[in-house]
Amino acid sequence: MTSTSSRHDEATPEADAEPRWLTPAQQVHWRAYLLGSARLNEALTRQLEAEAGLSLSEYEILVRLSEVPGRTVRMSELADALVFSRSRLTHTVTRLERRGLVERRTCSADGRGVNCVMTDEGFDLLRDAAPGHVRAVRAHLLDLLTDEQFAVLGEAMAAVVRGPAGIEGDCKGQPSA
């Protein structure tokens, strides 16, 4: 998928300074990445859904909230930290709020701002959900890799996060938008 190769249009004559296709080896790795990341995502999503009734996004929000004193974070900060669009965060928090895991509180000191506060229920749910999630991460990723491999993977993805060197259009902050 998402290829990159072509049996129809081999290496083009134009100087191969900017190669049009991937080498076979690159293709194999690229496809492995696509497949693997899809599978991993799916496995974690299912596990969380089954054991805690949470989506990954919801889980990430709860985790973030649990990490700060007061379990309170402003919507915009939350969105930036998780690299969610504001709209996405609004929708997801609305769902969490309906379930009583989180509360909205208008921000003193800035009438526009909204603070997202984790309730005790939310905290308890996260506490119960976390071990299973960690187990899943281990089972589907960590335990399958050597420490070496995992470290390289982490560094590689960190490079991806940093993004292409000179870009202006789609670098950081809001998911490009």
Added chain:
Amino acid sequence: MTSTSSRHDEATPEADAEPRWLTPAQQVHWRAYLLGSARLNEALTRQLEAEAGLSLSEYEILVRLSEVPGRTVRMSELADALVFSRSRLTHTVTRLERRGLVERRTCSADGRGVNCVMTDEGFDLLRDAAPGHVRAVRAHLLDLLTDEQFAVLGEAMAAVVRGPAGIEGDCKGQPSA
């Protein structure tokens, strides 16, 4: 996100043979993975959408079709190869068909089967779309990594695809379902 750490519940007394949390280093890598894969996906999705009006799923289907003689693949094979649910494939192919990029043809030799055939239009579109996609893959992934790193990444993800050693519940075939 998706943590794995806890400032509230340190190492539990129970033999730490099965550690409950990730080490700080592991956390860093894990978060990098989550962020990076999200970003990469987004970048590629946007690029394809903008330049060819295709989603990644649609693109993958076209690629697969373009790779076989006759540009014809049975729905179920397509689903297995791409690791799409059957339903997802049906919907996506329906959209592609409406745009004239693909045709459905009932399968001789098995009345239930349906063959998915790429039209010339579909092929032309893919041909036009591919270079831009490859460029994006390079810009957002390949060019940011050393060959070493990319190779390790590929192998690591291949291990993920293979999955946990002894599982019966959710290994291959249909996305677990």
Added chain:
DNA sequence: ACACGTTGCTTGAGCGTTCAACCACACGGC
């Protein structure tokens, strides 16, 4: 004090994926 642009968040429509039925054909036993 007031208009203006900006920032923070929400809203609703549209789209793609999932899930749970569901139909249609194939293959086996009888």
Added chain:
DNA sequence: GCCGTGTGGTTGAACGCTCAAGCAACGTGT
């Protein structure tokens, strides 16, 4: 021949995300 089971594929509702529009409060200039 005819049921029953299994397989291939489709359908429609629910759900989550995106996008574009909207509203409300801040801040600045005049």
